[in-house]
Amino acid sequence: MHMSCQRKKVLAKQPPEPSASERSTPADALDVSLVTTRGTGVRLGHRADNDHSWRGHCRFREGRQIEDKALAMAERLGDGRSKAHARAGVIMLSIYVDPMPLVEFDRFAQRAFREAEEGDDTYIIGRMIMAITMNYMNRGLIIEGRQWALRLMELARGRQDRRSLGMALWLLGWLDILAEDYGSALRHGEQCMETALAPFDRQIGANVIGISQMLLGRLAEGIETIEQHRRQATAQGWLFAALGTEAPLGVAMLLRGDLKKGARFLEAVIERCESEYGYQAYADWARIFLAEFYLALAQGAKKTSLRTVLKNFLFLAKAKPLAARKAESLLQVAIRNRQFSDRGTIRARIDYDLGVLYKGLGRLDLARKHLCDSRAAAVAQEATAIVARIDAAMSAL
Numbered sequence: 179m180h181m182s183c184q185r186k187k188v189l190a191k192q193p194p195e196p197s198a199s200e201r202s203t204p205a206d207a208l209d210v211s212l213v214t215t216r217g218t219g220v221r222l223g224h225r226a227d228n229d230h231s232w233r234g235h236c237r238f239r240e241g242r243q244i245e246d247k248a249l250a251m252a253e254r255l256g257d258g259r260s261k262a263h264a265r266a267g268v269i270m271l272s273i274y275v276d277p278m279p280l281v282e283f284d285r286f287a288q289r290a291f292r293e294a295e296e297g298d299d300t301y302i303i304g305r306m307i308m309a310i311t312m313n314y315m316n317r318g319l320i321i322e323g324r325q326w327a328l329r330l331m332e333l334a335r336g337r338q339d340r341r342s343l344g345m346a347l348w349l350l351g352w353l354d355i356l357a358e359d360y361g362s363a364l365r366h367g368e369q370c371m372e373t374a375l376a377p378f379d380r381q382i383g384a385n386v387i388g389i390s391q392m393l394l395g396r397l398a399e400g401i402e403t404i405e406q407h408r409r410q411a412t413a414q415g416w417l418f419a420a421l422g423t424e425a426p427l428g429v430a431m432l433l434r435g436d437l438k439k440g441a442r443f444l445e446a447v448i449e450r451c452e453s454e455y456g457y458q459a460y461a462d463w464a465r466i467f468l469a470e471f472y473l474a475l476a477q478g479a480k481k482t483s484l485r486t487v488l489k490n491f492l493f494l495a496k497a498k499p500l501a502a503r504k505a506e507s508l509l510q511v512a513i514r515n516r517q518f519s520d521r522g523t524i525r526a527r528i529d530y531d532l533g534v535l536y537k538g539l540g541r542l543d544l545a546r547k548h549l550c551d552s553r554a555a556a557v558a559q560e561a562t563a564i565v566a567r568i569d570a571a572m573s574a575l
Contacts, residue, residue, distance in 0.1 A: 259299070269290060311349045347373060348382040351390070389404065408420050465511055529549070549575070
């Protein structure tokens with residue numbers, strides 16, 4: 179809101195301590211700073227009300243604008259607690275809208291963490307570390323992400339804070355998924371379910387478990403876990419948590435043999451993330467999954483059952499001749515996402531897929547280039563499972 183230039187004195191009121199209910203609020207509904215003027219005073223605060231959560235309702239653009247304004251005002255007033263809250267909000271929302279360049283983010287994150295530590299509030303410090311971890315995770319930087327997640331676990335154990343411990347465990351689970359270490363991801367998800375107090379943390383732990391089960395070949399069990407998580411998230415109004423299930427469910431449809439339905443479902447996720455939410459990273463994740471389906475279709479990598487063929491006959495007749503071209507188009511869009519670090523595991527996955535695609539098309543120079551780039555990124559993140567998969571593909575060149 180507008181503040182009159184004639185006001186001679188502006189007071190910064192300390193926001194109240196988070197209540198017990200706020201401390202157990204889902205991470206996707208965590209506070210968006212409020213900037214209000216009342217009389218001659220200014221209040222910078224936070225709100226953990228799920229009904230008004232920008233992130234929880236996937237209103238990322240609006241939330242980012244509010245947090246940027248809140249941070250600017252907090253810096254003018256020199257209010258340390260409000261700066262910490264606002265910086266955490268900027269870090270979180272920059273995952274989805276207008277991501278910072280990595281070098282700039284590194285500096286911003288270190289400064290934000292120092293400010294949070296100075297306040298010595300477990301809630302703020304834990305929230306800050308979670309936001310920083312998620313930002314690195316969405317760049318594919320699992321080493322940096324794991325360092326911060328372990329710092330959160332250390333905080334949780336040192337202060338006997340089960341909320342922080344639950345968050346640390348599901349963060350480590352997601353980082354394991356990015357590294358393709360699905361056994362470790364499953365263990366972290368199960369530990370989260372045993373430890374976490376907040377309903378949202380248990381929801382995310384369940385999502386980690388379901389995805390890990392699917393990727394370990396326990397398809398029916400994994401689908402049921404994810405669908406149950408989605409039902410609960412939807413019932414609670416946690417739209418962001420529900421969104422996190424959509425790409426895995428699209429993949430599940432493909433794995434169950436619902437090929438047309440799964441492809442169209444992923445296409446809809448891409449369109450909605452880009453047009454409604456501005457969440458480019460998730461749109462590109464869905465692109466990668468859809469591209470990998472078309473890549474498998476183009477190469478006949480997996481034998482399709484007669485039942486699946488008959489069920490999807492018309493779709494397969496149209497899609498198979500164009501599958502390689504569609505896979506390439508989808509991957510070329512995803513690889514242009516600047517948020518994905520060129521030394522991260524997401525970029526490694528895209529380069530691997532392109533390498534395998536070009537190998538199948540006989541374009542061996544391009545295949546070698548992408549596989550070498552993929553290997554360099556996977557090695558940089560110490561993702562041994564991904565490195566082994568790349569080495570197997572390169573050995574046949």
